[in-house]
Amino acid sequence: MTQLFQLKLQSAGAKRRPGFVFFARHGVVLAVGAGLLFSSCAAVERPADETAFRLDQTVRLIEDVKAFGKTLGIEPTRALSRTTREGPALSMLWLWMQRAGTLALRRPIDIRMAIGFGAEKERVSIEQVYRVDGYSVYYRQGNEFSDSRAVATADFAAEPIVRRVIVTLHEDLHDDANFALPWELEEAIVTPLGSLAAVEYFRARGDDANGKSAAASLNNERTFSRELIGLAADAERLFAQWPVDEAKERILAQMDRYPDYRRQFERQTRGQYGPTVLEAKLSHDLAYYRYFDRIVALAELAPNLKTLIEDLKALPAGATPELVEKFFQELALRYRAASN
Numbered sequence: 001m002t003q004l005f006q007l008k009l010q011s012a013g014a015k016r017r018p019g020f021v022f023f024a025r026h027g028v029v030l031a032v033g034a035g036l037l038f039s040s041c042a043a044v045e046r047p048a049d050e051t052a053f054r055l056d057q058t059v060r061l062i063e064d065v066k067a068f069g070k071t072l073g074i075e076p077t078r079a080l081s082r083t084t085r086e087g088p089a090l091s092m093l094w095l096w097m098q099r100a101g102t103l104a105l106r107r108p109i110d111i112r113m114a115i116g117f118g119a120e121k122e123r124v125s126i127e128q129v130y131r132v133d134g135y136s137v138y139y140r141q142g143n144e145f146s147d148s149r150a151v152a153t154a155d156f157a158a159e160p161i162v163r164r165v166i167v168t169l170h171e172d173l174h175d176d177a178n179f180a181l182p183w184e185l186e187e188a189i190v191t192p193l194g195s196l197a198a199v200e201y202f203r204a205r206g207d208d209a210n211g212k213s214a215a216a217s218l219n220n221e222r223t224f225s226r227e228l229i230g231l232a233a234d235a236e237r238l239f240a241q242w243p244v245d246e247a248k249e250r251i252l253a254q255m256d257r258y259p260d261y262r263r264q265f266e267r268q269t270r271g272q273y274g275p276t277v278l279e280a281k282l283s284h285d286l287a288y289y290r291y292f293d294r295i296v297a298l299a300e301l302a303p304n305l306k307t308l309i310e311d312l313k314a315l316p317a318g319a320t321p322e323l324v325e326k327f328f329q330e331l332a333l334r335y336r337a338a339s340n
Contacts, residue, residue, distance in 0.1 A: 146174035170194030223290035
């Protein structure tokens with residue numbers, strides 16, 4: 001594979017060691033040597049007492065959340081079950097690339113990559129991603145992912161409890177014991193289920209204040225999902241009518257009609273160039289939120305969330321968007337019939 005992009009990395013003096021870049025094109029995962037994985041033995045500063053306390057609290061919270069998830073049929077994993085006090089951090093740099101003037105509406109995103117670093121994401125600062133001719137590029141960094149190597153960091157421990165609960169349930173749902181679907185379909189199903197399960201968690205624990213926050217977060221994501229679907233339809237139409245650069249300008253201006261989506265788009269692409277990131281960011285968001293509103297609507301019809309999760313697990317590993325659509329329709333009919 002030819003080099004498609006250049007990155008400038010700063011990492012608090014960490015030395016580069018041989019590593020791997022994982023990338024996927026049309027769902028095929030490959031691994032090639034990259035020299036970008038930092039030493040997993042890199043020194044981690046000894047946490048202050050407050051940080052240690054937060055990490056201990058987060059471990060206990062995660063244990064409780066995973067135990068609760070199991071009551072909903074979510075098989076727990078080792079992801080985030082340890083902290084940086086017990087093992088080295090591994091952060092990820094994710095990149096998505098979509099051909100200019102197109103969206104991943106009916107097929108997987110063109111190129112996606114994940115690059116691992118043996119350090120907290122805060123120590124790996126991305127200075128700039130240069131323009132890739134013919135492609136839109138979007139990137140983000142994170143320490144939370146569905147792998148036993150993912151450990152809870154001090155930054156994660158400082159996050160609001162609602163986000164920590166959602167992330168823990170989301171990553172567990174990714175395990176093959178729960179869902180083993182094509183990436184862009186699995187993300188679209190796991191994302192709403194994680195948010196729904198978080199609401200149930202706080203309800204079961206009698207935590208009204210955080211339960212209300214989790215419900216508000218769910219409603220915000222539902223609005224975001226609806227606005228994304230509307231904007232994606234507008235973008236597809238504009239790309240068909242105008243030259244790519246002019247269409248991009250019109251789509252970015254069109255975001256004023258979708259205020260919730262615009263706020264999140266601007267926050268998550270801060271430091272990235274809007275016209276360059278546009279197609280890749282929209283395609284990325286579709287992978288996560290394409291079915292959010294639909295699945296929340298199914299949850300409102302289902303007898304309970306555990307039933308919905310178990311029913312969605314029946315989706316075959318080779319599911320397609322067409323099959324998922326038919327599956328949702330049949331599930332809604334079944335739930336409505338059962339409630340009459």
